[in-house]
Amino acid sequence: MTGTAEFAIEVQSHYQEIHSDRWPVVVVPQADELLSSWLNRLAFANGIAPRHFADVFGIDGGMWSARLDLALPDGAARLLHHYSGVARDTLAAMTLAQDERTRLLLPLRQTGHRRRSTWLQFCPQCLTSDLAPYFRRRWRMATSISCPMHGCGLRDRCPSCGSGTAAFDQPGLIPQHHCATCHFDLRTAAKVSVKAATRRFERCLHDMLRMEAAKGFLTKSSLIARLLSLPTAVDPRSARTLINLSSAARIRCFDQIAEECHDHLTAGTEASQIIFWHQRILAPVALLQPCNRSASGCGSVS
Ligand SMILES: [Zn+2]
Ligand SMILES: [Zn+2]
Known part of the structure; x- marks a missing residue:
């Protein structure tokens, strides 16, 4: 190399990623994952409490992520794709908007009598076996009562305090498989037998x-x-x-x-x-x- 040598500086792809405006932590959608579950994991992984992640989309709180499961506005899909890198098709596949069985979905309700449905069910053993616990799309269906993998009945509320799952309302950095009301770890819920x-x-x-x-x-x-x-x-x-x-x-x-x-x-x-x-x-x-x-x-x- 001589003193007059010239250096060509080129920005490589990995360097470009460092300077991109994507959210720092990538969260990969899992098989049959519900959009709201992925949003909760995405918020948690990037250090934002799920309740406050609604502000990113400029939408009101309440059951904000559960509402997006049913209808993901174009602007929200564009924003999510831009900042997460997840393809628009993949995002759409996590929603229930195109599902012909929408009349069989459990109604969105945040609270209710213990004998009434909540909006989402779960299998404690599936959550236990997940590397990153997540909620399935099929758990939104009223016709789903058991887990085909583990043979046990699905649960629809925290066995400790009776609340339905409400990760969208979680004000702290607590993973979604913990009850948003009492922090009970839903993975430890007792097995429900089904004939x-x-x-x-x-x-x-x-x-x-x-x-x-x-x-x-x-x-x-x-x-x-x-x-x-x-x-x-x-x-x-x-x-x-x-x-x-x-x-x-x-x-x-x-x-x-x-x-x-x-x-x-x-x-x-x-x-x-x-x-x-x-x-x-x-x-x-x-x-x-x-x-x-x-x-x-x-x-x-x-
Ligand atoms: Zn299961
Ligand atoms: Zn609870």
Whole structure:
């Protein structure tokens, strides 16, 4: 090298990243992760309490991240993509906006009677096995009552204080798998048992929903309406729909349907082909015996 040598300085890609305006910590979305769960993890990882992360989007607090699950405005999606580096398609896939089963989603409610549903369920064992505990999209569905991986029942509130999950309202830097009210570690919640027949019935319901969605029938058929009225099939005195029952009450409802009455899902005015498909899905689990309950109903689910 001579004294007159010239140096060409070039900014390499990793150097450019240091000077980018992305948030410092990258959080990779997990399989079937709900957008709100990822937002809570993103906020925590970057040192912002989830309650205050709503300010980034200029939206009101409350159940802010749960509302974004249902409708992610274009401006919020653009901002998230810009600062997190996560693709717009990936962000959209974490929402529930395009899901044909939206009528089966648990309603957004922050507080409520212990016998009523909360907005989100969880499997303590899934949270335990996660490297970074996160909440699944399927846990928002009223038809989900158990974990297919661990075989246990889903929970919908903190066993210590009875509050529903509310990480969006967490004012401190506490991970989302701790109750926002009492800080109980949700991973340590006791296992909820669910009968094998009830879990088989639950799988059948999901098969029926998948089949109708694949055939393009889901928005036209009465399946979702029938699922919503399952509590009435079990107890004609019940005025509640499935989405308004707590996880424990839905497990009891499915117990009774699985054991005693299934024709609520197969009889009716559907096209004969749909009824045939439903019967084929239900047949292998021996759910096709006639309903043997009295007209006054066979129990209470609320
Ligand atoms: Zn699980
Ligand atoms: Zn609690």
